[in-house]
Amino acid sequence: MGFATNSTSIDILSGPDSLVISDRDNHASIAVGRKFSGASIDTFVHNSAEDLERVIRRNIARGNINKARRLSSKGEPVPYVPWKKILIVVEGTYSMSGEFPPLADIVRIKKKYGCYLYVDEAHSIGALGHTGRGICDKLGIDFSDVDILMGTFTKSFGSIGGYIAGDSKTIDNLRKYSLSSIISEPLCSTAAQQVLSALQVLRYTKEGEARIMSLHENAIYFRKHLSDMGFVTLGEDDSPVIPLMLYNPAKIAPMSRLLLERNIAAVVVGFPATPLLEARVRFCISAAHTKQDLDYILTHLDDIGDIVGCKYRKKEKLQEGKREKKSEDGSSDPPLSAESELTDCDDDPIIRDLSEEDKLDVVLKEKRSGGVQSECENEDGIDCDMVKKDREIEGFVLNVGK
């Protein structure tokens, strides 16, 4: 499994003299691997190359403080202890948001500061790029610029187990010391053959190419229709991971039950896999889905979305009408200094819990109208009023729960 691949490899690839710098949205298996290794950890803002660079610079400047403190004898100045290794860990496609990492920038930064780069391709291998070779293929990154490419066989390959790709020294090291390798049985031959056959089809046949194409088309089709219906989705247009936002954790159970009743298999996700107020349902689109399959799901989702109340995006027509009205009035958006405005609204118990982006939208709307609006939408057409109302209810539920 990918979980064991991450947790028993990062453990060997880093140690007490290393620093692991992890994207905040990385999968839990990465954190488990880091814990086993005893390496220090720091995180950077999800998908922000700028913040990654800031975190690297700060840590290089401080050095390994924990070790320095241990080394210094009482009363003597704490010595500067440099890191032996800095390992940056990102995902090829984020499992909870469907987003791709800014890999070109990350590669540039890792080269600049002499770090190592580990990319978890659980959701990108077999799904992205012309021949399914993953995020490097998709974004035109030289494979040799990534030190470790990790993947699972449980998704695109329909098997079990996982892999690590890297230079021969790294792989030899993992073979010798990784617990998965030394105290766990290797893949059974049928599972290994399943992986090899899937690779063969993907890389060398027209069928493989057609499957990648239809996966992309299906993802774009499905995402677009969800958006047109009023749902909020995350991620890149052609990402096969399509999260539909529920926000309110109280909506997880009804959504799950209604989908199951209609024979639709999807994963509902809530805290701790997501922030508490960012519950979602995740659809993983396959190349094998036909247009009829997708239309069946979309028709039911249209109905379920009304029952559960999770169509947070205002319908296109509504927005267009409003935009026309606004331009007739001649009103325009006042300039906004995002940071100062966001700090001010932190006093509001409801707004405080919104994401930075949602907060900005609420503030923007209030600024436009000169006061609290009964109705608001952001540039993406997300109905902030609805999100706010949900959160009021949720706040009540959470308080009662205490």
Ligand SMILES: Cc1ncc(COP(=O)(O)O)c(C=O)c1O
């Ligand atoms: C990014 C990422 N890494 C690792 C894993 C673990 O893979 P597996 O389910 O094969 O254990 C997952 C699982 O979804 C994942 O999303």
